[in-house]
Amino acid sequence: MMIKRPVGKTGMEASVIGLGGEHLDNRPREAADEVIGAAIDSGINIMDVFMPGREVRENIGAALKGRRDKIMIQGAIGSVDLNEQYDISRDLAVCKRYFEDLLRFLKTDYIDFGLLFYLDTQEAVNAVYDNGIAAYAAGLKKSGAIRAVGASTHNPDMAKRLVEDGVVDMLMFSINPAFDMMPDNRDDIGRMIDGINSSALPGRMDMKRAELYRLCESRGVGITVMKSLGAGKLLSQDHTPFARAMTVPQCVHYALTRPAVASVLVGCASAGEVEEAVKYLRVSDAERDYSAAVSSFKENRPGGFKGSCVYCNHCRPCPAGIDIAAVHKYLDMALLDEKNIPEEAVRKYGELEAKGSDCIECGNCESRCPFSVSVISDMRRAASLLG
Ligand code: SF4
Numbered sequence: 001m002m003i004k005r006p007v008g009k010t011g012m013e014a015s016v017i018g019l020g021g022e023h024l025d026n027r028p029r030e031a032a033d034e035v036i037g038a039a040i041d042s043g044i045n046i047m048d049v050f051m052p053g054r055e056v057r058e059n060i061g062a063a064l065k066g067r068r069d070k071i072m073i074q075g076a077i078g079s080v081d082l083n084e085q086y087d088i089s090r091d092l093a094v095c096k097r098y099f100e101d102l103l104r105f106l107k108t109d110y111i112d113f114g115l116l117f118y119l120d121t122q123e124a125v126n127a128v129y130d131n132g133i134a135a136y137a138a139g140l141k142k143s144g145a146i147r148a149v150g151a152s153t154h155n156p157d158m159a160k161r162l163v164e165d166g167v168v169d170m171l172m173f174s175i176n177p178a179f180d181m182m183p184d185n186r187d188d189i190g191r192m193i194d195g196i197n198s199s200a201l202p203g204r205m206d207m208k209r210a211e212l213y214r215l216c217e218s219r220g221v222g223i224t225v226m227k228s229l230g231a232g233k234l235l236s237q238d239h240t241p242f243a244r245a246m247t248v249p250q251c252v253h254y255a256l257t258r259p260a261v262a263s264v265l266v267g268c269a270s271a272g273e274v275e276e277a278v279k280y281l282r283v284s285d286a287e288r289d290y291s292a293a294v295s296s297f298k299e300n301r302p303g304g305f306k307g308s309c310v311y312c313n314h315c316r317p318c319p320a321g322i323d324i325a326a327v328h329k330y331l332d333m334a335l336l337d338e339k340n341i342p343e344e345a346v347r348k349y350g351e352l353e354a355k356g357s358d359c360i361e362c363g364n365c366e367s368r369c370p371f372s373v374s375v376i377s378d379m380r381r382a383a384s385l386l387g
């Protein structure tokens with residue numbers, strides 16, 4: 001059974017596994033039919049179409065005939081193929097033309113999530129603001145041509161700026177445990193992927209990324225995830241920086257256990273790959289558990305995520321019935337600004353059956369936590385800040 005989650009406050013619910021459309025590019029129409037048919041049959045209801053080419057868009061449109069309402073589309077604003085090469089445009093007229101083409105080629109009159117495309121630098125965000133492209137997206141939402149405004153970015157600083165400026169209802173962001181440790185805000189996805197090999201990853205969560213997820217959760221900005229497998233590197237014993245290769249369900253689970261995440265989009269080239277992606281729904285909690293895979297690096301270098309709660313639930317069960325990962329999520333939101341704790345954190349914490357104040361300090365969780373989190377003191381902190 002597919003699980004769905006709200007995409008922030010958009011009023012839309014996405015399947016936790018979504019479809020990335022990139023592998024449908026330069027493929028025959030039958031491939032789009034096969035993959036999209038398998039995705040819909042598996043309960044997937046969200047798909048990303050960043051590809052600007054006419055043929056792939058028409059193939060997807062044909063595959064959606066008679067079932068457009070079964071799947072929500074993320075469509076890019078600014079993805080173009082001028083000169084027959086993939087490119088990004090910050091020219092309003094060009095962005096409009098490609099967006100109108102998207103509707104026409106998909107044979108639809110609306111796009112669910114209109115994504116301001118690839119905003120990885122200050123210059124890109126400035127251009128989208130200054131050239132009227134953000135205003136164009138807002139106008140599309142007003143007219144009903146898109147149902148929510150989003151943005152795709154790999155850079156936490158840009159993501160934070162867009163959320164704080166109130167420009168987006170949702171984000172498409174790259175999330176995996178290696179990216180979450182990268183301290184410098186690389187504005188080039190190629191360099192980020194190269195960095196996955198690096199032995200220089202610090203053994204802790206990058207605070208900017210952690211804060212972005214909390215900010216999104218507190219503002220009701222949902223996140224859909226790209227690059228959850230780190231371009232496949234995290235699945236490879238040769239290329240992962242961690243002591244062991246991760247599995248697809250572990251990568252998916254890692255992304256789904258970040259605050260604000262609604263859906264992890266996995267690129268699939270065949271019905272078989274769709275089947276692989278949705279396997280996540282059927283595997284056991286033990287098979288989803290990524291904690292052992294990311295708790296140490298290669299060459300016995302210790303310390304992946306030391307001291308930070310990564311919401312992995314490895315510390316279960318708690319004799320007091322506390323959902324320790326959930327308490328940490330709301331505590332982390334509260335710690336962003338203790339004098340201005342988001343209502344969302346207070347409300348969601350208040351709905352938990354057992355709270356930090358119920359902790360009997362048995363220490364069972366601390367002995368099980370692979371990341372050496374000081375759970376007992378965190379429970380005390382949660383009790384003092386949130387009740
Ligand atoms: S306290 Fe440790 S084991 Fe428990 S959810 Fe956090 S990181 Fe995982």
Ligand code: SF4
Binds near residue numbers: 318319359361363
């Ligand atoms: S120390 Fe507190 S939070 Fe941890 S298992 Fe014991 S009661 Fe639960």
